[in-house]
Amino acid sequence: NTSFLTFLDRASTMAELGVPVVPLPAAHKDPPPKGFPTLATTDMAVINGWLVPNGKPAIATLDSNCACVAKPDGFWFLDMDNMQVVSAQIESETGHKLQEIMTMVVRSSGEKRHLYFKQNDASRALTNFDYDAPDGAELFSVRGNNKYVVSPYSVHPDTGNEYEITNDANIIEAPVWLTDWLKIAKRSNSERKEKLVADESAKIYEGGRDDFMF
Numbered sequence: 001n002t003s004f005l006t007f008l009d010r011a012s013t014m015a016e017l018g019v020p021v022v023p024l025p026a027a028h029k030d031p032p033p034k035g036f037p038t039l040a041t042t043d044m045a046v047i048n049g050w051l052v053p054n055g056k057p058a059i060a061t062l063d064s065n066c067a068c069v070a071k072p073d074g075f076w077f078l079d080m081d082n083m084q085v086v087s088a089q090i091e092s093e094t095g096h097k098l099q100e101i102m103t104m105v106v107r108s109s110g111e112k113r114h115l116y117f118k119q120n121d122a123s124r125a126l127t128n129f130d131y132d133a134p135d136g137a138e139l140f141s142v143r144g145n146n147k148y149v150v151s152p153y154s155v156h157p158d159t160g161n162e163y164e165i166t167n168d169a170n171i172i173e174a175p176v177w178l179t180d181w182l183k184i185a186k187r188s189n190s191e192r193k194e195k196l197v198a199d200e201s202a203k204i205y206e207g208g209r210d211d212f213m214f
Contacts, residue, residue, distance in 0.1 A: 005162075008048070010066035010153045015042040017104075017171060019116070020069045022148070023050060023060035027155040032067055033059045037146035040069035065154035068116075069146065072124050075171060076144040078115040078182075085111075086139050096177050103174075105167035106152050109159050114149045116171045122179035129186045142182060 020040035050060040
Protein backbone atom coordinates (compact mmCIF):
# COMPACT_ATOMS: atom_id res chain seq x y z
CA ASN A 1 0.00 0.00 0.00
CA THR A 2 1.33 3.42 -0.92
CA SER A 3 1.01 6.07 1.77
CA PHE A 4 -0.41 9.47 0.92
CA LEU A 5 1.14 10.96 4.04
CA THR A 6 4.37 12.96 3.84
CA PHE A 7 7.43 13.09 6.03
CA LEU A 8 6.08 16.29 7.58
CA ASP A 9 2.84 14.48 8.55
CA ARG A 10 4.84 11.72 10.21
CA ALA A 11 7.26 14.07 11.95
CA SER A 12 4.64 16.54 13.18
CA THR A 13 2.50 13.73 14.66
CA MET A 14 5.32 12.74 16.99
CA ALA A 15 6.84 16.19 17.52
CA GLU A 16 3.48 17.39 18.85
CA LEU A 17 3.73 14.64 21.49
CA GLY A 18 7.20 15.84 22.45
CA VAL A 19 9.04 12.91 20.82
CA PRO A 20 12.23 13.97 18.99
CA VAL A 21 12.45 12.83 15.37
CA VAL A 22 14.89 12.50 12.49
CA PRO A 23 14.32 11.50 8.86
CA LEU A 24 14.99 8.08 7.34
CA PRO A 25 15.19 7.15 3.66
CA ALA A 26 11.81 6.64 1.97
CA ALA A 27 10.29 3.24 2.83
CA HIS A 28 13.40 2.19 4.80
CA LYS A 29 14.36 1.66 8.45
CA ASP A 30 17.91 2.93 8.04
CA PRO A 31 20.30 4.56 7.85
CA PRO A 32 19.50 7.66 9.88
CA PRO A 33 21.47 10.82 9.15
CA LYS A 34 25.00 11.02 10.51
CA GLY A 35 24.94 12.34 14.06
CA PHE A 36 21.20 11.68 14.38
CA PRO A 37 21.13 11.69 18.22
CA THR A 38 22.19 15.35 18.20
CA LEU A 39 20.04 16.14 15.18
CA ALA A 40 16.81 14.78 16.70
CA THR A 41 14.30 17.52 17.49
CA THR A 42 10.66 18.45 18.02
CA ASP A 43 11.10 21.90 16.48
CA MET A 44 8.97 22.01 13.33
CA ALA A 45 10.92 24.98 11.96
CA VAL A 46 14.07 22.87 12.06
CA ILE A 47 12.23 19.85 10.68
CA ASN A 48 10.88 21.87 7.76
CA GLY A 49 14.41 23.15 7.15
CA TRP A 50 15.61 19.59 6.54
CA LEU A 51 13.65 19.66 3.28
CA VAL A 52 15.30 22.88 2.05
CA PRO A 53 18.90 22.61 0.82
CA ASN A 54 20.05 26.18 1.71
CA GLY A 55 23.32 25.52 -0.06
CA LYS A 56 23.67 22.09 1.54
CA PRO A 57 22.18 18.74 0.51
CA ALA A 58 18.68 18.28 1.96
CA ILE A 59 18.59 15.48 4.54
CA ALA A 60 14.89 14.73 4.02
CA THR A 61 12.37 14.53 1.20
CA LEU A 62 8.60 14.60 1.34
CA ASP A 63 8.45 10.81 1.05
CA SER A 64 11.06 10.18 3.78
CA ASN A 65 10.24 7.84 6.60
CA CYS A 66 10.59 9.16 10.14
CA ALA A 67 12.38 7.86 13.24
CA CYS A 68 11.52 8.55 16.88
CA VAL A 69 14.64 8.94 19.03
CA ALA A 70 14.89 7.88 22.67
CA LYS A 71 16.33 10.40 25.14
CA PRO A 72 17.01 9.94 28.88
CA ASP A 73 14.99 13.06 29.66
CA GLY A 74 12.18 12.23 27.23
CA PHE A 75 10.87 8.90 25.98
CA TRP A 76 12.00 5.31 25.54
CA PHE A 77 10.71 2.40 23.45
CA LEU A 78 10.13 -1.30 24.01
CA ASP A 79 10.65 -2.86 20.60
CA MET A 80 8.93 -6.25 20.55
CA ASP A 81 9.94 -8.67 17.83
CA ASN A 82 7.42 -11.26 19.03
CA MET A 83 4.62 -9.75 21.09
CA GLN A 84 2.86 -13.07 21.62
CA VAL A 85 5.86 -14.97 22.99
CA VAL A 86 7.14 -12.17 25.21
CA SER A 87 3.65 -11.34 26.52
CA ALA A 88 3.17 -14.97 27.56
CA GLN A 89 6.55 -15.02 29.32
CA ILE A 90 5.83 -11.78 31.16
CA GLU A 91 2.39 -12.96 32.26
CA SER A 92 3.76 -16.26 33.56
CA GLU A 93 6.51 -14.49 35.53
CA THR A 94 4.67 -11.37 36.78
CA GLY A 95 0.95 -12.11 36.59
CA HIS A 96 0.54 -9.00 34.44
CA LYS A 97 -0.25 -8.64 30.73
CA LEU A 98 1.48 -6.17 28.45
CA GLN A 99 -1.92 -5.47 26.94
CA GLU A 100 -3.12 -3.95 30.21
CA ILE A 101 -0.68 -1.04 29.84
CA MET A 102 -2.52 1.96 28.41
CA THR A 103 0.23 3.67 26.46
CA MET A 104 0.84 4.28 22.75
CA VAL A 105 1.48 1.07 20.80
CA VAL A 106 2.53 0.88 17.15
CA ARG A 107 2.47 -2.21 14.92
CA SER A 108 5.41 -2.52 12.56
CA SER A 109 4.43 -5.85 11.00
CA GLY A 110 2.99 -9.19 12.10
CA GLU A 111 3.52 -9.69 15.85
CA LYS A 112 6.07 -6.87 16.04
CA ARG A 113 5.13 -3.88 18.21
CA HIS A 114 6.68 -0.68 19.55
CA LEU A 115 5.52 0.40 23.01
CA TYR A 116 6.18 4.06 23.83
CA PHE A 117 6.94 5.21 27.39
CA LYS A 118 7.96 8.34 29.27
CA GLN A 119 11.29 8.10 31.04
CA ASN A 120 11.72 7.83 34.79
CA ASP A 121 14.63 6.80 37.01
CA ALA A 122 13.86 3.08 36.59
CA SER A 123 13.75 3.24 32.78
CA ARG A 124 16.87 5.42 32.57
CA ALA A 125 18.75 2.74 34.51
CA LEU A 126 17.84 0.18 31.82
CA THR A 127 19.51 2.24 29.04
CA ASN A 128 19.74 0.01 25.93
CA PHE A 129 19.76 -3.78 25.68
CA ASP A 130 18.60 -6.69 23.52
CA TYR A 131 16.92 -9.81 24.90
CA ASP A 132 17.43 -13.05 23.00
CA ALA A 133 15.71 -16.42 22.95
CA PRO A 134 17.88 -19.48 23.79
CA ASP A 135 18.34 -20.07 20.05
CA GLY A 136 19.79 -16.58 19.67
CA ALA A 137 16.77 -14.97 17.99
CA GLU A 138 16.03 -11.49 19.34
CA LEU A 139 12.72 -11.32 21.21
CA PHE A 140 12.76 -7.65 22.17
CA SER A 141 15.00 -4.68 22.79
CA VAL A 142 14.88 -1.72 25.14
CA ARG A 143 15.78 1.51 23.37
CA GLY A 144 16.34 4.11 26.04
CA ASN A 145 19.24 6.33 25.03
CA ASN A 146 19.90 7.64 21.51
CA LYS A 147 18.32 4.59 19.86
CA TYR A 148 15.31 4.86 17.58
CA VAL A 149 12.19 3.16 16.29
CA VAL A 150 10.41 3.91 13.03
CA SER A 151 7.52 6.30 13.58
CA PRO A 152 3.82 5.70 13.01
CA TYR A 153 2.64 6.27 9.41
CA SER A 154 6.07 5.52 7.98
CA VAL A 155 6.17 2.86 5.25
CA HIS A 156 7.48 -0.60 6.13
CA PRO A 157 10.28 -1.63 3.74
CA ASP A 158 9.09 -5.25 3.46
CA THR A 159 5.29 -5.04 3.52
CA GLY A 160 4.76 -1.61 2.00
CA ASN A 161 2.17 -0.96 4.71
CA GLU A 162 2.22 1.88 7.19
CA TYR A 163 3.40 1.49 10.76
CA GLU A 164 0.00 1.54 12.43
CA ILE A 165 -0.99 2.94 15.81
CA THR A 166 -2.91 0.07 17.42
CA ASN A 167 -3.41 1.77 20.79
CA ASP A 168 -3.82 5.53 20.42
CA ALA A 169 -3.31 6.35 24.09
CA ASN A 170 -1.29 8.99 25.91
CA ILE A 171 2.34 8.01 26.42
CA ILE A 172 2.82 7.10 30.10
CA GLU A 173 5.61 5.91 32.35
CA ALA A 174 6.05 2.14 32.39
CA PRO A 175 4.51 0.43 35.44
CA VAL A 176 6.94 -0.63 38.15
CA TRP A 177 6.26 -4.33 37.53
CA LEU A 178 7.44 -3.97 33.93
CA THR A 179 10.66 -2.08 34.65
CA ASP A 180 11.40 -4.53 37.48
CA TRP A 181 10.93 -7.46 35.09
CA LEU A 182 13.08 -5.80 32.42
CA LYS A 183 15.86 -5.22 34.97
CA ILE A 184 15.90 -8.95 35.76
CA ALA A 185 15.69 -9.85 32.06
CA LYS A 186 18.65 -7.60 31.25
CA ARG A 187 20.79 -9.24 33.93
CA SER A 188 19.85 -12.80 32.97
CA ASN A 189 20.45 -12.12 29.27
CA SER A 190 23.86 -10.65 30.03
CA GLU A 191 24.78 -13.64 32.20
CA ARG A 192 23.66 -16.06 29.47
CA LYS A 193 25.81 -14.28 26.88
CA GLU A 194 28.82 -14.25 29.20
CA LYS A 195 28.42 -17.99 29.81
CA LEU A 196 28.18 -18.64 26.08
CA VAL A 197 31.42 -16.73 25.46
CA ALA A 198 33.10 -18.63 28.30
CA ASP A 199 31.91 -21.97 26.94
CA GLU A 200 33.16 -21.14 23.46
CA SER A 201 36.58 -20.14 24.80
CA ALA A 202 36.90 -23.10 27.16
CA LYS A 203 38.73 -25.36 24.73
CA ILE A 204 41.14 -27.89 26.22
CA TYR A 205 44.45 -27.67 24.38
CA GLU A 206 46.54 -30.80 23.67
CA GLY A 207 48.20 -31.95 26.90
CA GLY A 208 46.34 -29.34 28.92
CA ARG A 209 43.62 -31.49 30.51
CA ASP A 210 45.13 -31.40 34.01
CA ASP A 211 45.57 -27.61 33.93
CA PHE A 212 42.03 -27.16 32.62
CA MET A 213 40.50 -29.38 35.30
CA PHE A 214 42.52 -27.59 37.97
